Amino acid sequence: MKSMYDAQITAIVFDTEGAIFALGDGSVRFEDGAFSAAHDGAILCAVAHPSGTGIVTGGDDGRLIWHRRTDAGVLATSARGQWIDAVDASAESGLIAFSAGKTLTVLDAKDAGFRRDFQHERTFSGVAFEPRGRRIATSTYGGAALWFARIAEQKPTFLKWAGSHTAVTFSPDGAFVVTAMQDSQLHGWRLKDQKNMRMGGYPSKVRAFSFLSNGQLLATSGAQGAVLWPFVGANGPMGREATEIGFDEGSLVALVASQPKHGVLAAGLNDGRVWLADPPGQGLNFLKAERGAPITALAMSPDATRVAWADEDGNAGVSEAG
Amino acid sequence: MTDKIPVTVLTGYLGAGKTTLLNRILTEDHGKRYAVIVNEFGEIGIDNDLVVGADEDVFEMNNGCVCCTVRGDLIRIIAGLMKRQKPGAPAFDAIIVETTGLADPGPVAQTFFVDEDVKAKTQLDSVTALVDAKHVMARLDDSKEAREQVAFADRIILNKTDLVSEAELVAVEARLRKLNPLAPITRAERANIPLDQVLGLGGFDLGRILDINPEFANPAHGEPGHVHDEHCGHDHHDHDHDHDHGHAHAHHDHDHHPGARGHAHEDDIKGISLSLDRPMDGTKFTAWLDRLLGEQGQNILRAKGIIDVSGEDRRLVFQAVHMILEGDLQREWGANERRWSRAVFIGRELDEAALKAGFEACAA
Numbered sequence: 001m002k003s004m005y006d007a008q009i010t011a012i013v014f015d016t017e018g019a020i021f022a023l024g025d026g027s028v029r030f031e032d033g034a035f036s037a038a039h040d041g042a043i044l045c046a047v048a049h050p051s052g053t054g055i056v057t058g059g060d061d062g063r064l065i066w067h068r069r070t071d072a073g074v075l076a077t078s079a080r081g082q083w084i085d086a087v088d089a090s091a092e093s094g095l096i097a098f099s100a101g102k103t104l105t106v107l108d109a110k111d112a113g114f115r116r117d118f119q120h121e122r123t124f125s126g127v128a129f130e131p132r133g134r135r136i137a138t139s140t141y142g143g144a145a146l147w148f149a150r151i152a153e154q155k156p157t158f159l160k161w162a163g164s165h166t167a168v169t170f171s172p173d174g175a176f177v178v179t180a181m182q183d184s185q186l187h188g189w190r191l192k193d194q195k196n197m198r199m200g201g202y203p204s205k206v207r208a209f210s211f212l213s214n215g216q217l218l219a220t221s222g223a224q225g226a227v228l229w230p231f232v233g234a235n236g237p238m239g240r241e242a243t244e245i246g247f248d249e250g251s252l253v254a255l256v257a258s259q260p261k262h263g264v265l266a267a268g269l270n271d272g273r274v275w276l277a278d279p280p281g282q283g284l285n286f287l288k289a290e291r292g293a294p295i296t297a298l299a300m301s302p303d304a305t306r307v308a309w310a311d312e313d314g315n316a317g318v319s320e321a322g
Numbered sequence: 323m324t325d326k327i328p329v330t331v332l333t334g335y336l337g338a339g340k341t342t343l344l345n346r347i348l349t350e351d352h353g354k355r356y357a358v359i360v361n362e363f364g365e366i367g368i369d370n371d372l373v374v375g376a377d378e379d380v381f382e383m384n385n386g387c388v389c390c391t392v393r394g395d396l397i398r399i400i401a402g403l404m405k406r407q408k409p410g411a412p413a414f415d416a417i418i419v420e421t422t423g424l425a426d427p428g429p430v431a432q433t434f435f436v437d438e439d440v441k442a443k444t445q446l447d448s449v450t451a452l453v454d455a456k457h458v459m460a461r462l463d464d465s466k467e468a469r470e471q472v473a474f475a476d477r478i479i480l481n482k483t484d485l486v487s488e489a490e491l492v493a494v495e496a497r498l499r500k501l502n503p504l505a506p507i508t509r510a511e512r513a514n515i516p517l518d519q520v521l522g523l524g525g526f527d528l529g530r531i532l533d534i535n536p537e538f539a540n541p542a543h544g545e546p547g548h549v550h551d552e553h554c555g556h557d558h559h560d561h562d563h564d565h566d567h568g569h570a571h572a573h574h575d576h577d578h579h580p581g582a583r584g585h586a587h588e589d590d591i592k593g594i595s596l597s598l599d600r601p602m603d604g605t606k607f608t609a610w611l612d613r614l615l616g617e618q619g620q621n622i623l624r625a626k627g628i629i630d631v632s633g634e635d636r637r638l639v640f641q642a643v644h645m646i647l648e649g650d651l652q653r654e655w656g657a658n659e660r661r662w663s664r665a666v667f668i669g670r671e672l673d674e675a676a677l678k679a680g681f682e683a684c685a686a
Contacts, residue, residue: 006408006411007408008405008406008407008408010405024405024406024407024408024413025406025408041406042402042405042406043405044402044405060374060402060406080375082375083374083398083399083402085398085402101377122379123377123379123394123395123398125394125398141379141381141394162384163382163383163384164381164383164394181384182381182383182384182394182397182437183383183384183385184438204438205438205439314408
């Protein structure tokens with residue numbers, strides 16, 4: 001499937017029925033043609049709803065909206081209409097968390113009355129649930145903060161590391177937190193002892209990272225190939241080298257996508273190409289071989305059988321990965 | 323989407339007239355659409371579809387450079403704004419960043435040179451400082467930020483000139499000129515200046531450094547090498563005196579007494595103009611400039627220069643913001659053009675004699 005939109009695609013999400021595209025004009029387009037235009041402004045972030053149906057989007061209109069194929073509804077608004085620029089959700093706990101300015105807000109998809117607002121000292125930019133959905137990591141200047149999702153009054157655990165941290169993720173076993181930094185590197189912490197892991201050497205900012213192969217590999221963008229960090233055993237990548245696959249001197253990997261339980265990796269390049277590595281390290285299968293505008297959104301379906309992509313010019317497609 | 327979006331920064335303290343100017347820019351019939359970034363708690367009443375609040379989130383980069391501070395909020399906002407841009411049909415043509423009177427312009431400007439995403443999508447056009455003719459002297463006395471905003475600017479708009487006398491204006495201009503010899507000063511009432519004096523200045527564009535603003539390399543009055551050209555803005559006919567005043571105007575009066583804040587006043591920030599009539603050794607000059615910015619970049623707000631390099635037909639042009647340096651060989655010297663090197667450094671606690679000696683030691 002291929003389409004062309006007259007706005008930028010800012011995020012792609014797969015729910016149980018198919019790919020869903022979130023656009024810079026505030027609309028949401030479902031793969032089957034369904035359409036939802038609920039935001040007044042651009043969609044800045046998106047995640048699949050914890051129920052498995054539909055997409056949750058955050059916009060520069062300060063609204064968090066759940067769009068399904070037949071209807072859409074506002075889940076929450078930010079204070080003073082601040083931009084909602086990061087969102088995550090947990091199917092395990094049924095919670096949704098989003099950032100607006102210095103506030104982290106947690107909602108319960110099954111309990112419309114539940115809302116927690118946690119204040120940070122500075123603006124933060126990334127939100128990630130721990131795999132069981134009970135804790136939340138946020139990335140900010142000077143490190144990452146860890147919050148318990150449901151406790152009303154609390155002080156977060158702060159994982160310190162100098163610099164500006166712009167995105168965050170948990171390893172699938174919950175043992176590590178990894179951030180992407182302004183300074184073209186990753187930083188990681190082993191939670192049990194807060195041991196630091198410096199993961200550097202990138203020629204460019206890391207815009208995307210994703211675990212695969214049962215959490216044994218963390219794939220990242222930001223280099224001429226996709227970078228793979230080994231997360232095996234209690235030490236994770238400490239003392240081990242990263243590998244790079246699909247190296248191409250003339251381009252940069254802009255985005256990566258994978259699913260933690262599957263050993264397949266998709267990469268979107270800044271020259272418009274999209275490839276699949278199954279398994280990583282044994283050659284590339286180009287899902288989109290023609291060059292064009294940089295890839296700006298990339299997603300893999302939960303069963304790792306389909307990959308959806310979009311480029312800066314509004315072209316989008318869904319390819320079978322199998 | 324390949325063209326970079328120009329970004330204009332407006333600085334100035336509360337009451338200087340920024341909102342008036344901004345609304346003039348936004349409502350004038352130019353067919354252009356702007357995205358405006360304002361301070362979160364700043365003035366209201368801006369007449370535009372797309373107004374975003376910034377929260378002045380300054381942070382240091384981890385690159386070991388202490389003055390390399392950027393604005394994290396601008397990085398996020400610009401990334402978000404770019405998501406509205408449509409292929410072939412932009413949601414806006416330019417971005418205007420309005421800062422508060424307390425904002426340090428350094429991190430704002432450096433964001434556009436340091437962050438790779440911002441750099442890929444936008445181009446810092448210029449920094450314009452708006453000052454209020456009636457209150458600027460007091461502000462410059464008590465506010466470090468006010469001095470820095472003037473010193474940092476590519477253009478200074480001296481607003482509300484109708485509220486003060488000509489003699490006061492002359493004294494204000496003299497002080498502004500000492501703080502910043504690079505930026506042309508435009509007088510205005512109720513921010514009534516032509517928009518082409520605020521937008522599209524190319525203040526950081528190496529190719530336009532001389533073309534738009536030839537006076538900047540002109541050493542101040544009384545300095546060796548000063549050329550009285552049409553940009554001086556004063557009367558050329560009776561200029562045989564040698565004292566260090568600023569730019570007087572048509573009715574200028576050599577006997578005026580500017581008072582305590584006039585000639586005797588020394589600000590901590592000043593602009594130093596250097597020039598040399600002999601060609602320079604390119605290697606020596608580059609090494610000197612690198613060392614200077616490395617050692618004193620924290621104190622150097624802005625620098626610009628055009629260098630006559632020995633054995634090179636093209637002009638070496640550079641501009642710097644703190645330690646961030648951009649330099650390139652630009653167009654060839656004209657056949658009848660005076661070949662000479664000149665540079666201006668604007669900063670705190672600069673040792674003029676040492677700079678002059680260092681600059682001149684680069685002679686080929």
